[in-house]
Amino acid sequence: MESIYCYDPAVNDPLSKVRGIGRYLQILKENFPKWKYVRNLEIRNSILDIFINPFFNFLQPPLKIKGKFKKKVAVIHDLIPLKHPKYFPVGIKGRINILRNKLALKNYDIIVTDSYASKKDIVRLLKVKQNKIRIIYPCLPKIFGSNSIIDNRYTEKNNEKPTSNIKYPISGFCLYVGDATWNKNLVNLAKAIKIINATCVFVGKVFQSNSILDTRYSEKSKKPIFQYPVSDIKINHPWQREFKQLLKEVENDKRFIFLGYVPDEKLIQLYRQAKCNILVSRDEGFGFSYFEAASQGCPSVLADINVLRETSKNKGALFAKPDNPNGIANSIGEVYFNQSLRNKLGKDAKERTRFFSQQKIISEFNKIF
Numbered sequence: 305m306e307s308i309y310c311y312d313p314a315v316n317d318p319l320s321k322v323r324g325i326g327r328y329l330q331i332l333k334e335n336f337p338k339w340k341y342v343r344n345l346e347i348r349n350s351i352l353d354i355f356i357n358p359f360f361n362f363l364q365p366p367l368k369i370k371g372k373f374k375k376k377v378a379v380i381h382d383l384i385p386l387k388h389p390k391y392f393p394v395g396i397k398g399r400i401n402i403l404r405n406k407l408a409l410k411n412y413d414i415i416v417t418d419s420y421a422s423k424k425d426i427v428r429l430l431k432v433k434q435n436k437i438r439i440i441y442p443c444l445p446k447i448f449g450s451n452s453i454i455d456n457r458y459t460e461k462n463n464e465k466p467t468s469n470i471k472y473p474i475s476g477f478c479l480y481v482g483d484a485t486w487n488k489n490l491v492n493l494a495k496a497i498k499i500i501n502a503t504c505v506f507v508g509k510v511f512q513s514n515s516i517l518d519t520r521y522s523e524k525s526k527k528p529i530f531q532y533p534v535s536d537i538k539i540n541h542p543w544q545r546e547f548k549q550l551l552k553e554v555e556n557d558k559r560f561i562f563l564g565y566v567p568d569e570k571l572i573q574l575y576r577q578a579k580c581n582i583l584v585s586r587d588e589g590f591g592f593s594y595f596e597a598a599s600q601g602c603p604s605v606l607a608d609i610n611v612l613r614e615t616s617k618n619k620g621a622l623f624a625k626p627d628n629p630n631g632i633a634n635s636i637g638e639v640y641f642n643q644s645l646r647n648k649l650g651k652d653a654k655e656r657t658r659f660f661s662q663q664k665i666i667s668e669f670n671k672i673f
Contacts (some may be wrong), residue, residue, distance in 0.1 A: 306353035306374075306673060312341045312627065313359055314449060324381065325359040327592065332358060335662050335667070352672060357412075362386060363398050366408035377672065378412040382589025383425045384487050392485035393542045406430060410584060414672050416440050418590040420575050421611035440668040441615070443660045447568045448599040475532050477503040477561070478636060479578035479602075481571065481593040484510045484547035487586045494553045494560065496632035498586075502640055504582070505561045507571060510547065512564030547646065569571050575600040579646060580639040583607065588628050598657045603649030605635045620653020 314326055333341065339356075352373050360378040363385060369376075385392035386402065394402065409415070409430065415437045417423050423437050478497065484490055497504045554560035566574065575581065581597035583605040591612050594604050598620050606612045608623040622635040639646055 308336070308339045308354045308356065309352060309373075310336075310339045310341050310356040310358055310673070312343060313361075316617065324592070326443070328358055328379075328381070329406060331442055331665070334446050335443070335666050341454050360405070360409070360412075360415075362402045363394055365401055375414070375673070376412045377414045377416060378409060379416045380422065380426055381418050382422050382587075383429055384485075384587050384589065386429055387425060387587065388487065391543075391546075397630055414438060416669075416672070418442060419611050419614055421614055422589050431498075437444075438668070438672055439547050440665060442592070442597055443662045443665045444599055444657065445568065446662075448596060475577075477505045477578055478580050478582050478605075478640065479505050479507065479574055479597070480582050481507045481596065482583070483508055484544040484550065485543055487588070488546070489584050489586045490550045491553055492626065492629045493584055494550055495629035496636055497559060498557075499629060499633035500637045500640065501559070502579075502636060503559050503561065505563055505574065505578070507566055507574065511562040511564045528535060531580050553618045571596070572600060575602045578602050580636065582632075582636065583612070584624060584626050584632050585609070587614060594621065594653075595657055595660060597651035601650035601654045603639050603646055603653055605632065605639060616653075617656060618652075619656040620649050622649070667669065 310332060312329060314329060330659050331340075332339070353599045354375045354377065355369065355373040356379065357367060358375045358379045362383075385394065407431070413424060413436075415432060417426060417437060417439055418441065420439060423434070423439055426432050426437055427434055464487065480490070482488055493504070532617055535668050563574075575597045578597070581593055581604040583593050583604060585591070586607070587609065588607075591606070594606060594612065594616055597604055604616075604621040606616060606621045606623050607626040609626065612621075613623070622638055624632040624635040626632075639649065
């Protein structure tokens with residue numbers, strides 16, 4: 305059996321553990337436990353079998369791979385910063401790294417990506433031949449299908465939600481899970497929430513602050529007190545301009561709740577308690593929160609963009625143009641206030657997740673080896 309070495313960037317970048325690469329590595333380690341996940345690339349063996357770079361990052365210096373491999377595989381999840389340079393300024397060093405990585409990419413035998421939409425971008429922007437690219441859809445981490453933590457959201461008899469094991473002091477909310485870069489379109493999301501007059505919970509490391517959420521209970525009302533000290537969140541990177549605009553948009557508005565990072569067990573319960581998941585991005589490589597939500601029977605409001613149409617197959621979601629806050633609000637309102645529609649979309653969403661199985665990702669990776 306061939307030895308497969310997979311680079312683990314989370315070792316040198318702890319923050320990547322709570323970003324997309326951390327989730328992707330979690331999936332790889334669960335499904336390919338026999339791979340060798342290496343911390344450094346100074347491997348002394350003369351000729352090794354297979355090397356995988358699970359996050360080919362054009363903005364960082366190219367990996368220095370000293371070992372010789374029979375086959376090298378690069379995983380490119382998306383090219384959003386390259387597609388939208390106006391909103392992702394990279395500076396002189398970044399431009400140099402992009403050029404160096406384009407040259408380094410030629411040394412890889414196969415490129416794996418997450419969707420047909422991303423494949424088109426790779427062909428167009430990087431001039432890579434189509435037969436060199438393999439589309440391998442990610443699956444969900446095992447915890448999202450673990451019966452020990454999650455029971456079925458819908459009963460066979462009446463399609464009602466079962467009682468959740470963990471309860472947050474929040475009810476009747478929409479949910480956003482992810483980052484806060486320009487492509488996530490959070491300002492228009494916030495405007496839509498205001499129009500529909502709903503509550504939206506934001507989950508992600510970028511929303512973390514030591515005091516951003518105060519869950520002390522008022523003795524009189526027995527309700528949680530939420531605080532939003534915008535000044536506690538440091539914004540010093542040009543990629544965070546959209547985030548800065550978001551914080552101005554929602555400041556002192558208690559309809560917006562920032563939870564920051566939460567572990568998967570609690571995230572699962574948030575998906576189960578939410579009235580809908582919202583992902584109205586201007587651009588995506590895959591759209592992971594849709595599938596996490598779908599696995600718990602939580603419907604979504606998605607941006608009407610090619611990649612989300614592709615991966616969802618129009619199941620379990622309503623769509624809205626990302627540049628239209630009123631349209632986003634209308635789609636949220638349809639799901640938020642209509643339990644019958646939520647139940648139907650939730651069932652359809654859960655059905656769609658069966659397409660992205662652990663067996664498929666194992667089979668597809670084994671094919672390229």
